[in-house]
Amino acid sequence: MGASLKDVAQRAGVSVKTVSNVVNNYPHVTPAMRERVQQAIDELGYRPNLIARHLRKGRTGIIALAVPELGNPYFAELAGAVIDAAARHDYTVLLDHTGGRRENEILVSQGFRAHVIDGLILSPIELEAEDLLGRSEDAPLVLLGEREYEAPYDQIAIDNVAAARSAVRHLTGLGHRRIAFLGARRESARRPAHLRLRGWREELTAAGLPCDDSLVAATDGYGRVDGAAAMNAVLDRGERPDAVFAYNDLVALGAMRVLTERRLRVPQDVSVVGFDDIEEGRFSPVALTTVSPDKQAIARLAVQRVVARLAGTPGLEPEHIQPGYTLTVRESTARRT
Amino acid sequence: MGASLKDVAQRAGVSVKTVSNVVNNYPHVTPAMRERVQQAIDELGYRPNLIARHLRKGRTGIIALAVPELGNPYFAELAGAVIDAAARHDYTVLLDHTGGRRENEILVSQGFRAHVIDGLILSPIELEAEDLLGRSEDAPLVLLGEREYEAPYDQIAIDNVAAARSAVRHLTGLGHRRIAFLGARRESARRPAHLRLRGWREELTAAGLPCDDSLVAATDGYGRVDGAAAMNAVLDRGERPDAVFAYNDLVALGAMRVLTERRLRVPQDVSVVGFDDIEEGRFSPVALTTVSPDKQAIARLAVQRVVARLAGTPGLEPEHIQPGYTLTVRESTARRT
DNA sequence: CTGAAAGCGCTTACAG
DNA sequence: CTGAAAGCGCTTACAG
Numbered sequence: 256m257g258a259s260l261k262d263v264a265q266r267a268g269v270s271v272k273t274v275s276n277v278v279n280n281y282p283h284v285t286p287a288m289r290e291r292v293q294q295a296i297d298e299l300g301y302r303p304n305l306i307a308r309h310l311r312k313g314r315t316g317i318i319a320l321a322v323p324e325l326g327n328p329y330f331a332e333l334a335g336a337v338i339d340a341a342a343r344h345d346y347t348v349l350l351d352h353t354g355g356r357r358e359n360e361i362l363v364s365q366g367f368r369a370h371v372i373d374g375l376i377l378s379p380i381e382l383e384a385e386d387l388l389g390r391s392e393d394a395p396l397v398l399l400g401e402r403e404y405e406a407p408y409d410q411i412a413i414d415n416v417a418a419a420r421s422a423v424r425h426l427t428g429l430g431h432r433r434i435a436f437l438g439a440r441r442e443s444a445r446r447p448a449h450l451r452l453r454g455w456r457e458e459l460t461a462a463g464l465p466c467d468d469s470l471v472a473a474t475d476g477y478g479r480v481d482g483a484a485a486m487n488a489v490l491d492r493g494e495r496p497d498a499v500f501a502y503n504d505l506v507a508l509g510a511m512r513v514l515t516e517r518r519l520r521v522p523q524d525v526s527v528v529g530f531d532d533i534e535e536g537r538f539s540p541v542a543l544t545t546v547s548p549d550k551q552a553i554a555r556l557a558v559q560r561v562v563a564r565l566a567g568t569p570g571l572e573p574e575h576i577q578p579g580y581t582l583t584v585r586e587s588t589a590r591r592t
Numbered sequence: 593m594g595a596s597l598k599d600v601a602q603r604a605g606v607s608v609k610t611v612s613n614v615v616n617n618y619p620h621v622t623p624a625m626r627e628r629v630q631q632a633i634d635e636l637g638y639r640p641n642l643i644a645r646h647l648r649k650g651r652t653g654i655i656a657l658a659v660p661e662l663g664n665p666y667f668a669e670l671a672g673a674v675i676d677a678a679a680r681h682d683y684t685v686l687l688d689h690t691g692g693r694r695e696n697e698i699l700v701s702q703g704f705r706a707h708v709i710d711g712l713i714l715s716p717i718e719l720e721a722e723d724l725l726g727r728s729e730d731a732p733l734v735l736l737g738e739r740e741y742e743a744p745y746d747q748i749a750i751d752n753v754a755a756a757r758s759a760v761r762h763l764t765g766l767g768h769r770r771i772a773f774l775g776a777r778r779e780s781a782r783r784p785a786h787l788r789l790r791g792w793r794e795e796l797t798a799a800g801l802p803c804d805d806s807l808v809a810a811t812d813g814y815g816r817v818d819g820a821a822a823m824n825a826v827l828d829r830g831e832r833p834d835a836v837f838a839y840n841d842l843v844a845l846g847a848m849r850v851l852t853e854r855r856l857r858v859p860q861d862v863s864v865v866g867f868d869d870i871e872e873g874r875f876s877p878v879a880l881t882t883v884s885p886d887k888q889a890i891a892r893l894a895v896q897r898v899v900a901r902l903a904g905t906p907g908l909e910p911e912h913i914q915p916g917y918t919l920t921v922r923e924s925t926a927r928r929t
Numbered sequence: 930c931t932g933a934a935a936g937c938g939c940t941t942a943c944a945g
Numbered sequence: 946c947t948g949a950a951a952g953c954g955c956t957t958a959c960a961g
Binding site: 259260271272275279303306308309311 | 941
C-alpha cells in the first residue's frame, strides 16, 4: 500500500493537519513548511486516498451515467461528451447501461450504487413517472432523452416534437406526400414515447396531408435490425412511401439498407431522414439527412445541473431544459421526381 | 442522509456488529435476531455505505476501463461487454477515454483515480513499454488491443498477425494480387503498431506476391475520415488496387465510401476487408467482410484476470492470452473478375 | 452467538 | 500559521 497522510506527517515532522493543508493547497502555509512537506510527499510517493477523503466529505466525485445501450453510437458519442464535461468539473463518470429495460432503469434510479455516486444522469426508455415517485435517493437525478415526466427532476432534452416537425417539413417541402414513420413503439409497450411520432402527425396535418397509419411501423427496439424490419413491414403491406422519417439514425440506416436491397434508390425513389446525427450517417454511401441534437450542450447542461445541485445552489427549481438542434441536410433527401 | 449501521443498531437494540453480521449474511445469527434487525433496516430504509465498507476493506468494487475513443463502435461494444462481465463478478465499471494520446494513457496507467479503482483495463494506442516501467500503482493492470508490450502485465489480444494473414489470404484466395493496406501509422508516430501490417506483408510474401509500399497508406487516426483520406491517397497516386485490407472496420467503411464516390464498385472492382466486426459493417449497403474478434471473450478474460489478481490467486504469472477470432465473409469481397 | 473497541485515511472545527 | 482530537460508516480481531 502507498503512504498515508500520517506517514508523510511523520517524515516531515509536522502534524497531519499541516500535510492536509499542503495537499489541499490551503493558503496560510509558510513556503518553507510547504517545501518541507512537499519533499516528504515526493519521497514517499504519497497520493491522497480519494475514498477516505470522500467518506469524510460525503462525496465521491463520481457521477453515474446510465444509457440504454452503448452499442448505439448516439449514446456512445453522448457518453464521451458527458465524460469530458464531467472532467471539466473534476468529476469522474461511472457508466451503466440498462438495455432500456424498466427494471434496470428503476434499479438505477433508486440508487443502486448508493453512496458511491454523487449524482445520476439517466436516459430512460421504459421507466414510468410512477417509478420515480418513491425515489428515496438523495443523489441528484437528471433525466435525458425523449421521454417527458411529470416529476420533480431536471430534464434535458431537445424539443422532440418541433425537431420531428422540422424533419417532416423538410420532406413535405421537397414535395413528398406519402411519408412513412418508422420506429413507433408497439402497443404492448406502456406509454409509448411518441413525441417524434406526434411531430410527424402534427406536421402532416399542418400541411393538409393525411396521417396514414399503414405508413407507421412499430419496432421492438431502435437498432438497424429494427429499422430493416420496419421498412420491410411497410413495403410488404404494399405501401410505396415516397419518403421515410425514422425514429433515429440507426433505424434510418436499417431502412436504407432494405430499400437498396429491394431496388429502391435513395433519394431518387425514396427520401430518408433520421434523427441523432451519429457519425455513421455522415459516412453511409448515401449520407443521411438527419436531425442533429446538440450533444455537447446536452452533456454540458446535464453535468452542470448535477454539479449545481451537489453544490447546493439555492433556489434551483427542477427544470425542463431544451438544448438546440439543427436539421442537417445531406444526400438521402431530394425533391420528389 | 440515510441511516447508518449505528442507527439501525440503536433501533434494534443490538450492537453494530450484529447488524453488520445480518447485512453481510454471516451465519450464526439466530433467526429471531436476524428478523429483528431486518425490521429495523426496513423501517429506516438503511443501505450500506459502500465507500465506508471499501475504505475499511481497501477495495471499492470498481474497475476502470480506459479505451481510446468511445465514438468508435468497436470500443463502445467492447465497453458494453466489459460492463456485463464485471457485473457478473459484482464489479462496477468506471469508463475513461484517452483519445489514444500517450499522456492520457500514462496518466491512467499511473493510477489517476488512485484508490477509487481496484483494477484497470487499458487499451493503449501510443503508450510505450517504458511508460509502464515506473508504474508504482498496485491496482492490477490488464492490457488490451493490438500493441504488444515487454512488460509484466496480462495482455489480452487476438493474434493480430495471424488474423490479418487470414484476411489477406481470403483476398489472395479470391485471385486478388494488388492488395492495399489502409491504416498504417505515420512514421512520426513512435513505434507504430504494425502487427496487422506485418500480417499483410507476411501473407503476401507467402503467396509469392510483392509488397508494394505505394499500396500502403498511413493514417492519423482510425476513423471513417481517416479511411476516406487513405483511400483517396492511394487512388491519387494512380494506384488501382483490386482489393483493400483496412486496419479496422471504420477505416474500411470510409474507404468504401470513397470507392463509391469515385465510381469503383465494391466488390466487383475492388474487394474490401475490415477488422473488428462492428455492427455497422453488417448493415452497410455492401455488408463488410471482416475479421471478427471474440469481444465477449476479450471482455470476460480481462475482467477475470483483474478479479483473480484482486483475489490474490497465488502463482498468477503475467500472461499474453489470445482469444479467438473468425473471418466473417459478407458482400464486400468477391472473386477477381 | 453477540458486544465493545480499534482503525481504514482523510477533513474539520477548535485551540493555541 | 500549526497541532491534537474527533468522526465519516464501516469491518475485524478479540472477548465473553
